[in-house]
Amino acid sequence: MKNVKKRLISNYTITFLFCQLSVLFPLYSTALAAPSDLETDSASLTETLNDPEANSVNPTKTPSNLEKYSDASPLSPEKSQQISGRCEEIKNRLKSLQKDDSRVRVGLGHYYENILNKFIVPLNVRLIENALPEVKLVNNQNSFADARMNFNTDFIEYQKSLEELIQTDCKTYPNEFYEKLLKVRQSRAYVEEDVIILNRLARLQITLTSSIKESL
C-alpha cells in the first residue's frame, strides 16, 4: 500500500513537472521567434540576384538628419538648471512621445508588411511564373525586406535608449540625462532614416512596375 502511494505521488510529481516545463518551452520559442520575413515561393527567385546594377537603393546607416541637431553642444549651466527645474515636465513629454512613437510604429509596420507580402512578393512570383522575371523588382524586394528588418531593430534600440533616458533622474543628474538624450536622438535619427528608405523603396516599386506595364 505504501509503495502504491509512493508511486502515485512520484508519478503525479513527474507529470506536474512535465506540464510546467511544457509551458516554458513554447514561451521560450515564441519569445525568440524572429519576425516573419518575406515569403519566397519560387526557388528561381534566388537565381536572379546576380545583377549588381539593378540594386538602385543602397540603405546606409549614416543618418544625414543628425545635422539638424545644431544644439548638440556641451551642456551649459543654464541648461543644466533648466533640466533640473523642469525634470517632471520633460519626462512627461518624453513618455507622451514614447506612446506616440509606439502608435506610429504599429501603423507604419502594418503598411510595410502589407506592401511587402501583398504587393511586392506576389508580383515577383507571378512574373516568374509568366516567364517575365525582373531583376530590379527582385532586388527591390530584398532591399525592402532588409530595410524592414533594420526598421524593427533600430526601433527597438531607440525605445530601449528612450526608456533608459526616462528612468534617469534628471533632477539630480542633468548632465547624464542630457548625454543620454543625445544618444536617443541619434537612435531616433536611424529610425527616421529607415522610414525614409522604406518609403522610397515603396515608390520605386511603383516606378518599376509602371515601366513593366508600359513594355507589355
Place this chain on the structure above:
Amino acid sequence: MTRGGKNLLILGLSSVLIAITTTGISLMIYHNSGDIYLDRSRPGFLPDEDESEENNQTDYEFSKSGPINREVLEGYLDALEAEVEALEVYEEPFSAEALSDKRLGID
C-alpha cells in the same frame, strides 16, 4: 506531519518554485529580445479608442498566380498607389523635431 502531508508540502513548494523560475525566465527573454518595446498591450501603451479609424488598410491582395497584362498591372498599381499614399499620411515620422531642446522645454 504524515508522510503524505510532507510530500504534498514538497509538491506545493516545488511547483511554486518552478512557476517563479519559469516566469522569471520568460520575463527575462521578453525584455532581452526587445519584444517589450513592441508590445502595445502594456499599461500606458494601449491603443486609443479612435485609433482603429486610422488603420484602414487594404484588403487587396495581388494573387501569386495568373496572367500578366496591362489591365492586371493597372489594378495592381492603383491599389499600391493607394497604400503608399496612406503611408504618407504620417508626416515626418520620427522626425528630429520631437526631441529637440525647444520641444522638450530645455531652451
